[in-house]
Amino acid sequence: TEVTLQRNRQGxxxxxxxxxxxxxxxxxxxxxxxxxxxxxTARALGLVLGEAIxxxxxxxxxxxxxxxxTRVRLGPIEIGDVAAVATEGMDADVVLLGMSFLKRVEFxxxxxxxxxxxxxx
Numbered sequence: 001t002e003v004t005l006q007r008n009r010q011g012x013x014x015x016x017x018x019x020x021x022x023x024x025x026x027x028x029x030x031x032x033x034x035x036x037x038x039x040x041t042a043r044a045l046g047l048v049l050g051e052a053i054x055x056x057x058x059x060x061x062x063x064x065x066x067x068x069x070t071r072v073r074l075g076p077i078e079i080g081d082v083a084a085v086a087t088e089g090m091d092a093d094v095v096l097l098g099m100s101f102l103k104r105v106e107f108x109x110x111x112x113x114x115x116x117x118x119x120x121x
Contacts (some may be wrong), residue, residue, distance in 0.1 A: 001118040003075030013114050017074040019045055024095045032098030035084040042086035056057055062087050072101050077118045079104050083118060
């Protein structure tokens with residue numbers, strides 16, 4: 001099971017997917033430790049927020065709240081029980097698909113394409 005993404009003009013890989021069955025737009029971010037989403041998106045998804053933590057982001061320090069995602073889908077790849085963090089100040093239109101998801105797939109970049117492949121258990 002794999003999906004191939006095309007890099008956009010800004011150099012990012014953007015793709016539609018789903019969290020817990022609800023459609024979202026992902027931006028792949030290997031620099032993000034966890035999947036990161038706005039508080040607005042977290043509330044819309046009905047996520048249970050846990051412990052508050054301090055985050056170091058590209059925009060400085062912020063407060064985030066730990067949460068778990070039951071299912072994260074990118075194309076045909078679906079992974080369960082993914083760590084995430086919800087934070088104020090993030091763009092509600094995009095979810096950063098961080099390493100808590102990406103470490104559970106194989107990915108390779110060739111030119112302007114990134115191919116992600118599900119790891120067989």
